[in-house]
Amino acid sequence: MILARNMSKMRMVLGCIVKMLYALAWPIWSNRIFVSMMLLMFSLCIWREWIFQIETLLHYWHFCFDIYILCLFIVILPKRCQCYFKRLCYVVAYLTTFVEIFIMEGFHVLFTPTTINLWHETTPKESREFIMTYCFGTAMWITLVLLSLAVLCHVVLNRLHLIKWMSAEPFRFLFSLSVISLLIISVGPVWGEKKLLTRFLSSPVQAEKIKPELFYSPIYRLAYSLYMLHLAEQDLCELRLSMRQIEVDSCTYKCPNIVLVIGESYNKHHAQLYGYRHQTTPNMVRMRKEKSLAVFFDAITPWNLTSKVFKNMFSTHNMNKGGKWTDGVMFPAIMRKAGYKVAFLTNQYPKRADQNGVDFCGSFFFNDAELDSMCFDFRNTACYDLDGDFIREYERYEKSEHNFVLFHLYGQHVKYDCRYDASSVYFTPDSIDRRKLNREQKQIVADYDNATLYNDKVFARICRYFEQDDAIVIYLSDHGEEVYDYIWMFGRTPGDDISAPIAYYEFDIPMMMWFSPRFKQEHSDVVAKARAAYKQPFISSNISQLILGLAGVHCRWYESYRDLLSEEYSPGCRYLKGTVAYDSIVAGTKFEKRWKRK
Numbered sequence: 001m002i003l004a005r006n007m008s009k010m011r012m013v014l015g016c017i018v019k020m021l022y023a024l025a026w027p028i029w030s031n032r033i034f035v036s037m038m039l040l041m042f043s044l045c046i047w048r049e050w051i052f053q054i055e056t057l058l059h060y061w062h063f064c065f066d067i068y069i070l071c072l073f074i075v076i077l078p079k080r081c082q083c084y085f086k087r088l089c090y091v092v093a094y095l096t097t098f099v100e101i102f103i104m105e106g107f108h109v110l111f112t113p114t115t116i117n118l119w120h121e122t123t124p125k126e127s128r129e130f131i132m133t134y135c136f137g138t139a140m141w142i143t144l145v146l147l148s149l150a151v152l153c154h155v156v157l158n159r160l161h162l163i164k165w166m167s168a169e170p171f172r173f174l175f176s177l178s179v180i181s182l183l184i185i186s187v188g189p190v191w192g193e194k195k196l197l198t199r200f201l202s203s204p205v206q207a208e209k210i211k212p213e214l215f216y217s218p219i220y221r222l223a224y225s226l227y228m229l230h231l232a233e234q235d236l237c238e239l240r241l242s243m244r245q246i247e248v249d250s251c252t253y254k255c256p257n258i259v260l261v262i263g264e265s266y267n268k269h270h271a272q273l274y275g276y277r278h279q280t281t282p283n284m285v286r287m288r289k290e291k292s293l294a295v296f297f298d299a300i301t302p303w304n305l306t307s308k309v310f311k312n313m314f315s316t317h318n319m320n321k322g323g324k325w326t327d328g329v330m331f332p333a334i335m336r337k338a339g340y341k342v343a344f345l346t347n348q349y350p351k352r353a354d355q356n357g358v359d360f361c362g363s364f365f366f367n368d369a370e371l372d373s374m375c376f377d378f379r380n381t382a383c384y385d386l387d388g389d390f391i392r393e394y395e396r397y398e399k400s401e402h403n404f405v406l407f408h409l410y411g412q413h414v415k416y417d418c419r420y421d422a423s424s425v426y427f428t429p430d431s432i433d434r435r436k437l438n439r440e441q442k443q444i445v446a447d448y449d450n451a452t453l454y455n456d457k458v459f460a461r462i463c464r465y466f467e468q469d470d471a472i473v474i475y476l477s478d479h480g481e482e483v484y485d486y487i488w489m490f491g492r493t494p495g496d497d498i499s500a501p502i503a504y505y506e507f508d509i510p511m512m513m514w515f516s517p518r519f520k521q522e523h524s525d526v527v528a529k530a531r532a533a534y535k536q537p538f539i540s541s542n543i544s545q546l547i548l549g550l551a552g553v554h555c556r557w558y559e560s561y562r563d564l565l566s567e568e569y570s571p572g573c574r575y576l577k578g579t580v581a582y583d584s585i586v587a588g589t590k591f592e593k594r595w596k597r598k
Contacts, residue, residue: 025176027071061186096218105139111221251338252552257471264411266477268510283460294530299511312541331544332375341400343378346408351379416447420454476511504591537571
């Protein structure tokens, strides 16, 4: 009797558990064909775009979480609205999935702000030509085949839905158990990512800190692209308004010719000038021995991504005050307003025929027609495979009495073996005496060192352009680079988790000043200050203040305490990615600066 009563209670408990399981799984169960098709289209994207999707498993967890929330919303809707809403979802999913597969097959790109903007800029004539060119190409046929297969699967699933065993109790139980298990498992991995997504939607300031990889599906990537384009247009509007108000109180033209050379992906710990065991910077070493080069040992960058570095480097905004980079103005415009002739020579972002485009390669504010006219008198319109060929663009520039010239190089940007010519092949895998690396990895390091050696030649050639002038040439890089130095990779890490070795290799940057013979004679005070400041902490977001100070510009945008050569200079706290204090990260580690440990 007691046994029967206990069995009855157990059956009741199990029945309640099964009912709860069914209730929790109901959003998915009642929309199982819809879920299956969404899963199929998502998997097609993962399959066709696998080179872009590194964290595939995490993306599937995202899908589990998101599809459950979507289905929960569907079942809450009134019955008559559910069908229409699902049809809308089907249309959006099919369009975004197969359009992205098409552009992936045809152009090897996904939905990004740049690709969306290119479509926006395309004229009707260009659209017609595009359709005629690609509508019967391989990319279109692949897309149509995959679309046909997806539609066929949709029809088959609808037919199977009518089969009785699909609704049988054992099948439903296993289905519900699987759904809830997957949902529970997915919550942990994606919860932090969903909080980041909330930050993205809640604050334009936070939006720039969100990893694009968070947007794992075509519809997410499309939404991200449209939102970032909207934010970029807002930034441009704010910047235009600020820069229309630029006024210069006075300018002494203390240094009549100022040259700023911005390198690319330069790991200073692969520079002979900074103690690297290979001779990668013989020209810089020679210049330093000749006392024409002042070297700075404690310069860092706030970001390890060019687009974000350029915003903070070209803006006068003080990062330590919070706010946005558009709270300042672009300092080349101040130099031009002060009476300097300004040239911008870049081997990555040349002037385009259409200056109203927005792109996200770091140049959207350069390629705005109004901002370009405010900032620059001269720009190049072509890129070159090698920086040595690119810098000859300067020979077309007609100098004025006062000149501010910007060079932006391709430097040591990946792919490293494309950044130097045959005459600069000095290092080979046999030159790299690092036992833990295999031959392929040694080849990559050798390529990087060869690119660094070639960059040294380019810098020397730039200096030769100004040998007869009263000129100062400042060199610094946008960011560093990891080249199998500590974390066994090459390139840069995109995450917000910045450790001491990442700060050391990816945020440490080389910085130096070269003085022409005439400059050394006429500005001995500046030379002396530069040499004395070799161990001063510096962050590249303050480069605008250094340039304005060298020019002798006085205006509301100049802050002397941020000027490296000013007597009032105070480095303050140097933040990486706006949140992490660089000096705190490296303090007490082997990556702390040597002179700080003495």
